[in-house]
Amino acid sequence: MPEKELCITHEKPLAFFPHFERKGEGEDQTHYCPGCGHGIVHKLLAETIDELGIQDRTILISPVGCSVFAYYYFDTGNVQAAHGRAPAVATAVKRAHPNSIVISYQGDGDLAAIGAAEILHCANRNENVTVLFVNNTIYGMTGGQMAPTSLPGQKTTTSPGGRDPGRDGYPMRVSELLATLESPAFIERASLGNVKTILQAKKAIRRAIECQMEGKGFSMVELLSPCPTIWKLDPVAAQKRVHDEMERYFEPGIKCDRRASRPEPREAAPPPPLADFSRLLNLPDDNGRTAPAHAHDAERLDWRIRIAGFGGQGVLLLGQLLAEAAMDDGLEVSWLPSYGPEMRSGTSNCHVRISSHPIDSPLVTRANALLALNEPSLRKFLDTVEPGGLVLYNGDHLPDDCRRDNVSVYALPFAEIANQLGSAKVGNMVMLGAFLALSHFLPDERMEAALARLVSSERWVEIDKKALAVGRERVPAEEFRHA
Amino acid sequence: MDVKGRVEIDRELCKGCGLCVEACVPKVLHLSARLNASGYTPAEYTGTSCSGCGLCFYACPEPGTLRVWKLMATVAA
Numbered sequence: 044m045p046e047k048e049l050c051i052t053h054e055k056p057l058a059f060f061p062h063f064e065r066k067g068e069g070e071d072q073t074h075y076c077p078g079c080g081h082g083i084v085h086k087l088l089a090e091t092i093d094e095l096g097i098q099d100r101t102i103l104i105s106p107v108g109c110s111v112f113a114y115y116y117f118d119t120g121n122v123q124a125a126h127g128r129a130p131a132v133a134t135a136v137k138r139a140h141p142n143s144i145v146i147s148y149q150g151d152g153d154l155a156a157i158g159a160a161e162i163l164h165c166a167n168r169n170e171n172v173t174v175l176f177v178n179n180t181i182y183g184m185t186g187g188q189m190a191p192t193s194l195p196g197q198k199t200t201t202s203p204g205g206r207d208p209g210r211d212g213y214p215m216r217v218s219e220l221l222a223t224l225e226s227p228a229f230i231e232r233a234s235l236g237n238v239k240t241i242l243q244a245k246k247a248i249r250r251a252i253e254c255q256m257e258g259k260g261f262s263m264v265e266l267l268s269p270c271p272t273i274w275k276l277d278p279v280a281a282q283k284r285v286h287d288e289m290e291r292y293f294e295p296g297i298k299c300d301r302r303a304s305r306p307e308p309r310e311a312a313p314p315p316p317l318a319d320f321s322r323l324l325n326l327p328d329d330n331g332r333t334a335p336a337h338a339h340d341a342e343r344l345d346w347r348i349r350i351a352g353f354g355g356q357g358v359l360l361l362g363q364l365l366a367e368a369a370m371d372d373g374l375e376v377s378w379l380p381s382y383g384p385e386m387r388s389g390t391s392n393c394h395v396r397i398s399s400h401p402i403d404s405p406l407v408t409r410a411n412a413l414l415a416l417n418e419p420s421l422r423k424f425l426d427t428v429e430p431g432g433l434v435l436y437n438g439d440h441l442p443d444d445c446r447r448d449n450v451s452v453y454a455l456p457f458a459e460i461a462n463q464l465g466s467a468k469v470g471n472m473v474m475l476g477a478f479l480a481l482s483h484f485l486p487d488e489r490m491e492a493a494l495a496r497l498v499s500s501e502r503w504v505e506i507d508k509k510a511l512a513v514g515r516e517r518v519p520a521e522e523f524r525h526a
Numbered sequence: 527m528d529v530k531g532r533v534e535i536d537r538e539l540c541k542g543c544g545l546c547v548e549a550c551v552p553k554v555l556h557l558s559a560r561l562n563a564s565g566y567t568p569a570e571y572t573g574t575s576c577s578g579c580g581l582c583f584y585a586c587p588e589p590g591t592l593r594v595w596k597l598m599a600t601v602a603a
Contacts, residue, residue: 045599049532053583053594071539071590077566078543082587089589116589238549238585245584271543278543 056089058098058117065115074112078278080235080268080285081110084177087245088146089117091252101144102136104129106158108150109184110177127158130165133172141311144255145172152182155191155217162221169226169260171308173251176217176263179270180289187273191215194292214292218265222298228260228305230298234267236286240295258308259301267293325496344374344399344484347407349424351392352416352437354382356458357471360497361414362393364475368485368493369397377405392420397484412482414474416457421445433481435474453477453518460517461510469510476514531578532595533571539591540568546592549585552577 062070075082092098102120105113106129114121120143124132129147137145147165154162154176162174181199182188189199189206192214196205206214218232229251233244244266251262267289269281276284315323348365352358359380366378379394394407411432415421421436422445428434430449437457455477458470479485491508498504533555540562546569547555554573562568569582569591578596586592 047597047599049529049578049595050598050600051593052578052596052598053580053592055590055593059589071536072541072564073588075587077541077587078545079587082589083584086584086587086589238581241584278545279548282545282548 056086056093058089058092058101058119059085060116060118063115065112073116075109076270076272078269078271078281079109080177080179080266080270083235083241084148084175084244084266084268085113085116087241087248088148088175091245091249092117092119094249095252095256097144097252097256100142101146102140104133104136104145104147106147106149106153107184108153108182110148110150111184113148127153127156128161129153129158130161130170130172130174133174134165134168134170137170137172141171144252146252147172147174149174149176150183151176151178151180151190151192151217152185152188155215159191162217163224166221166227166230166261166263167224169228171255171258171260172262173255174261174263175248175251176265177268178217178265178289178293179268179273180214181270181273183270183273192217192293194288216293218263218293218298221263226261227263227299228301229254229262230265231263231300232265232267232293232295232298234285234290234295235269236267236282236290240286240290243295254302257302259305265293267295344397346395346397346412346482346484347410348395348397348412348414349392349407349410349427350395350414350416351390351420351424352471354389354391356391356416357468358382358391358416359393361471361475362395364490364493364497365397365478365485366395367497368489371492372485372489374399375402377402379405379407390419392424412478414478416471416474418442418445433478435478435481437470437474453481455517457514460513464506464510464513466506469506472507472510473514473517476511476516477518478514479511480515480518529574529576530597531576533576533578533582534593534595535569535571536591537562537568537570538564539588540566541588542566542568543587544569545585545587546582549581551579551581555582 073082092101103117105111105123107126122132129149133145133147178192180192180194182190187200189202193206194214195208198205218230221227222230231247233247234240247264251264254262267285269285271278271281274281350358350362362378366376370376375398377396382391396402409429410427411429413424413428413434416437428450432450434450434452436454438454439456440454457473458467461467461470461473494504494507552575554575555569555571557567558570580594583592583594
């Protein structure tokens with residue numbers, strides 16, 4: 044006859060921390076109310092993690108809501124996401140760590156209201172993550188406001204007379220909604236309405252996580268869950284409400300299961316070798332690049348340039364060319380465009396920083412060079428130029444009421460000059476040529492290489508080069524030195 | 527006496543929600559008449575007829591409150 048003895052069959056799963064450190068006193072308790080469904084879902088999830096042997100590669104995405112503190116309880120990887128954004132964070136974590144098991148844990152306020160877009164697109168991309176969606180038809184943590192899932196007639200602090208579908212709409216059946224999409228692999232709704240359905244819920248959670256482990260794609264389990272405190276019911280009555288009322292509206296069961304029809308997951312294509320990046324991005328070969336800041340070591344170079352004009356004058360391209368050419372020359376650069384929604388007219392400006400040292404901020408608040416392509420831009424930014432700075436203005440002279448005597452001003456009709464070359468559009472290039480001649484820090488071949496890269500039409504590259512050359516010749520030959 | 531199972535309840539961790547009492551098939555659990563330190567009336571097992579089924583464990587929302595034993599065949603050493 045076989046020996047028999049009492050053995051432990053059920054105890055705190057290992058996926059939980061041995062001690063919960065959030066509370067000083069009673070540190071082994073959760074913060075959840077008596078009878079809360081979160082504690083049950085936590086336990087089912089922790090057991091499933093134990094059974095599948097995935098604790099060391101599970102990353103839990105905690106939401107905003109009562110379950111925000113999941114990271115105090117689960118001894119797994121944890122990232123806490125902004126309200127509703129857990130599926131987006133889960134997407135990033137899974138893509139960065141394809142071998143991890145990523146579980147987004149969310150309530151109905153989080154997932155179905157503020158996070159409706161994130162869950163919809165995560166499901167539609169069939170991201171290979173698992174979502175546990177705890178639906179208790181209410182905002183619990185914030186004190187009982189109506190949720191998208193609140194049942195018709197349900198009294199909440201924001202529907203004190205009961206949810207009126209005519210005024211508030213009907214409760215959203217999120218699982219059915221997502222199941223209408225072609226993409227998601229597995230969606231099931233389970234209930235914590237009694238201990239029998241709780242056992243079914245555990246199986247559902249296991250199916251969902253296995254779906255992810257097999258690489259089949261998006262899986263979600265919606266769990267109908269009690270909130271005794273906010274419902275103002277005792278825990279047993281709250282559990283009964285889940286079974287009697289919630290299950291009637293939110294029918295448990297598998298809503299879609301496309302695991303069998305999903306192809307075997309493919310290995311992602313390896314990224315191209317690092318050496319090919321220059322070619323793919325159409326950048327000059329690193330081998331052809333001179334040593335960083337070769338000619339700039341002697342003195343600290345720090346250009347803070349504001350370029351401004353009408354949209355369509357080539358303001359942004361001017362800045363981009365400067366930044367790219369300087370980058371090729373081994374300098375630190377930043378280019379920050381700032382413009383309205385208009386493609387033409389409207390105002391446009393950009394901030395360019397070029398430095399022999401790392402750049403702290405791409406913003407140019409105190410400029411040492413202003414390239415103003417029209418009068419409003421001159422008026423707007425002239426005062427931001429620091430004493431000793433350089434101002435290039437597209438006009439014969441500065442307006443009489445708009446003068447600065449402690450900056451170097453070069454007023455020339457750049458657009459007129461360009462017009463004589465054949466196109467007023469290249470006024471920006473004439474001005475750029477003038478700036479290069481005055482600033483004298485960038486070899487011509489750098490600018491020509493940047494031009495060839497950023498301007499796709501060969502014909503325009505030739506016109507631009509001509510305009511640059513004319514601009515260089517039109518300013519005094521002496522070198523400008525900024526303060 | 528033929529003991530088939532046993533359940534151990536940490537009365538200080540229990541919040542007295544009563545869901546285990548509801549889930550218990552042989553009806554051998556009840557809520558204590560005495561309060562614990564947190565002011566809850568915790569669940570108690572004082573009898574001998576626990577079957578070791580473990581349903582109370584799944585009904586309980588607190589991870590560490592319950593531990594269930596069941597009479598099982600062991601491989602002779």
